[in-house]
Amino acid sequence: MLNSLKKNTIILLIMICVPNSAYADLLEYEIKAVFLERFTRFVEWPHMNQAENSLKNFVIGVIGENPYGGLLEEIYSEKKIKDRKVEIRYLEDVKESLSCHLVFISASKKHGLAQLLSFTEDKPILTVSDTKGFAERGVLINFFMDKRRVRFTINESAVRKSGLIMNYRLLEFAKIVKPVHGE
Amino acid sequence: MKFRNLSIRKKIIGIIISSSLLAIFFGFGVVITNDIRIFKEDMHDNALINAQLIGDYLVSPLVFEDKDGAEEMLARLKGMHTVDNGVLYDNKGLPFASFARNGKAIEAPLATNEIIGEFEGKFLNLYHPITFQNKRYGILYLRFSTALLHEKIQAYLVTMICLMVFLVIMSYFLASRFQRVISKPILELAQVTGRVSKGADYSIQVQKIGDDEIGDLYDGFNNMLKQIRLREAERDKAESELREREEVLRGILESTAEGILVVDVKGAVSHNNARFTEMWQMPQEGFKTDENTALIDHFMEKLIDPQEFLKKIKQLYDTTDESFDMIRLRDGSAFETFSCPLIKGGKAAGRVWNFRDMTAHIKSAEEMNRLRNVLKNMIDSMPSVLVGIDSEGRVTHWNREASRVTGLAQEKAQGNILSEVFPLLAVDMQRVRQAILSREVQRDAKVGSQVDGERRFSDITVYPLISDGVDGAVIRIDDVTERVRIEEIMVQSEKMFSVGGLAAGMAHEINNPLAGVLQNTQNALRRLSESSPVNDRVAEESGTTMECIKVFMDKRGILRMLDAVRDSGKRAAVIVDNMLSFSRKSESHFLLQSIPDLLDKTLDLASSDYNLKKNYDFRKIEILREYQPGLPMIYCEGSKIQQVILNLLKNAAQAMSESTEYSMKDGGAARPLIILRAKQEGEMLRVEVEDNGPGMPEAVRKRVFEPFFTTKGVGFGTGLGLSVSYFIITENHNGTMTLESMPGSGTKFVIRLPLERSTLA
Amino acid sequence: MTQQIRILVVDDDPSVLLGLCDYLEDEGLHTVSVSSGEEALEKLEKERFHVVIVDIRLPRMDGNDFVMNASRIYTGMAFIIHTGSTEYILPEQLKKLGICKEDVFNKPLDDLDVIREAIRRKTGV
Known part of the structure; x- marks a missing residue:
């Protein structure tokens, strides 16, 4: 824990002192890992209280090749999300995503994405990816790098479809694809 | 110009306008301030909303620590024209992102934790914490330019002022229109009043317009005029009486011979009459300088003793005393000055001075006094x-x-x-x-x-x-004692001189027969008693002898008879001689003599005189000598004077011894007294021989100097003693001889002899 | 006996004349009496007298005039004045004739011896 704290501090220091590019270069996934938790702040999971019993922990699932390495575990071993302990799961099957609140879809799932998404799209699972074009295809949040800055795109329609309640502040901040119109 | 001096019209307009103005200002003030407050609140609210809005957008950048994102978000502020600057702070208070409209970033103000919206100068500073789901992520500082607000307020104010001006103009217009309702009757009344006061015509009546207070005022005014008319009539009467009385008083004041001056408490002239001006020769044009000192200076110039007057005035002006003085002026005038305090309403209000010109009075008094003195001197002299x-x-x-x-x-x-x-x-x-x-x-x-x-x-x-x-x-x-005496003396001497002249003439004629008597008697005696050759021869021839004849003569007493004839003849000769001395004037024996010495010698003679001794004892008579010491010697015939004095002494002694009445008086104890006096009396030497004898009655006194007048018994005196004395004194010595006598109070003979020989005739 | 002294007595009073002459006769003197000055002058022209006793108050010619007239006739004549007037004052002319106060006698004389004395003085007899 001390270690992770130290690490966080270092990150922050770097973030401040080091130019974005450098920090982006070095810590792209670290930032992305931290961002996962930050997303959760803007998202309400329906029936989360009901599911409390079934899902005591906040479960982060990773599908596909894990780009984070051990970063997630490192970051979330102590950190809580929504007052719950964070549990990192590496999903083999898409169906496992049901027990997850958040599912990171790695670039390796580029091809089985549609299938995967068809499963999760109407479920309150926050899907996050960092592959170009995934958002347009139906991933709720997709990281992209903008001049060495970690940014993300949100598929508003997908969010609506998922039943998750996403705070507009996050939407405002993100690049929106497939926005919901006529509301 | 003071408000109260303005016309009613202006007053009403002024009041209405000022009231409206007050109301407008107050109302507008309230409205404007309220509106401005609302404007500000609106702006504040808007700013807050904007801040909230922007804050919402800033939550995410903060959450994701995305400064660029924050900057982008803040850049949206560009669309909010009022925002001038914006700074986003993170939770550590460090600036996270900022916005500056005009490119220049402001110094980051200190971040606070609360929502604060403050107007500061041209700006509204707003701090807005960025929170999300009860979590604070930072604070947003926004600086809004209030320029717009001010512009708005300005525009608003201009509008309002225009409105106010309009309202004021309206109110003025209305006021000037409507004030007439009130002012017109008042002005009318004022006009009438003016006319009344100018023309003093109280017969005017005003026409009442309404029954309001002004109507009452009109009624009151009319009534008042009526009252004034009545009173004026009375007053005119009283005034004319008063004027008449005042004219009378003024007339009295001016007609009085006194100069009247009234001064106030400071001593300055308040009234004076023309007489005063004339008396004090007051300058016609009055005094140029301060009245008080000038008046006193004017007085001082004229007075003989100005310091005394000044002192008196100073004393007087501190009191309410009255004063009464006589003051004298250099020009010789004298004023009687009376002053009393002037009391008005029980308080000293000055002093009234009365000046009465006493110059003529004093002069006439002096003249009168002088005349009185002259008269007194006259009557005294x-x-x-x-x-x-x-x-x-x-x-x-x-x-x-x-x-x-x-x-x-x-x-x-x-x-x-x-x-x-x-x-x-x-x-x-x-x-x-x-x-x-x-x-x-x-x-x-x-x-x-x-x-x-x-x-x-x-x-x-x-x-x-x-x-x-x-x-x-x-x-x-x-x-007239002296005159009476002189008259008596005159009468006496006239009488005496006629008697004396007569006697002298007579005496001459008597002397011859007397010579015949005496010579022949002598011859007869010689021839009858003496033996001589002739007698003897004739006797022999006659057949007898002288012896026989002598015997016969003796026996028959013829010789005694012849002696008696001879004595009588001799006595007659003495009488005639005395009588002749009445008219005898001779200075042959005049020598300088001391009268006291003569008196003393005479006294010695008297005491040794045989006849005196025979009839009365001179030693029983007390003699007093009262001689004035240092009497001058005088020219006189000593023997004659002695004769006179002796005669008087004899008379006195005789009178005192003879009078039984006298000796009976005082029980016989009265001591006979003769006083001899000698003293100088002017140019005369006065000799008195006074006795305390019985005195003599008037009838005797008047005749006592007459020749042959005597009160003595026959044989005691010839009745010529006093006559002779009288002639000795008056004729021989040119003196006077008088006597004073009253029965019972003694007799006093007074002889006056001239001191100077030259006075002798 | 020596030469008899002759006395002329002039007086208008007979009794005085008588008295004087009687007295002087008794004294052994010869007397002639006249009653006026004129008579006396006549006498003096006829006879010689040693002494003239004269009265002053005389009819017509008074004693003084008589003395003056008589002295013109006889020088060295002695005069005795025997007057009745006590106021008689000896005139200067008479004094020049050698008549003095002692030669004047006032009537009446108590004693005629004074006359005798005067005659004795004048005549030595």
């Missing part, structure tokens, strides 16, 4: 007693002679009853009364009186005072 009395017999005038005679000073005599202070006149009061009643001069000549044992005579004349209606009289008393 009169040798007569002059006494003035009023009708009641009280003394009004009393001259020096009167004082001398009575021994009473004028002051003591004045006012007293005449008979009390002048006993001599007591008997004459009847005459005085008669003179006053009859208004005719009353005379009473030669009134006798006894003064210091001396018989005095007075002529009393009473002159009634009839000139000025004042009853009274002047009594003149002349001491």
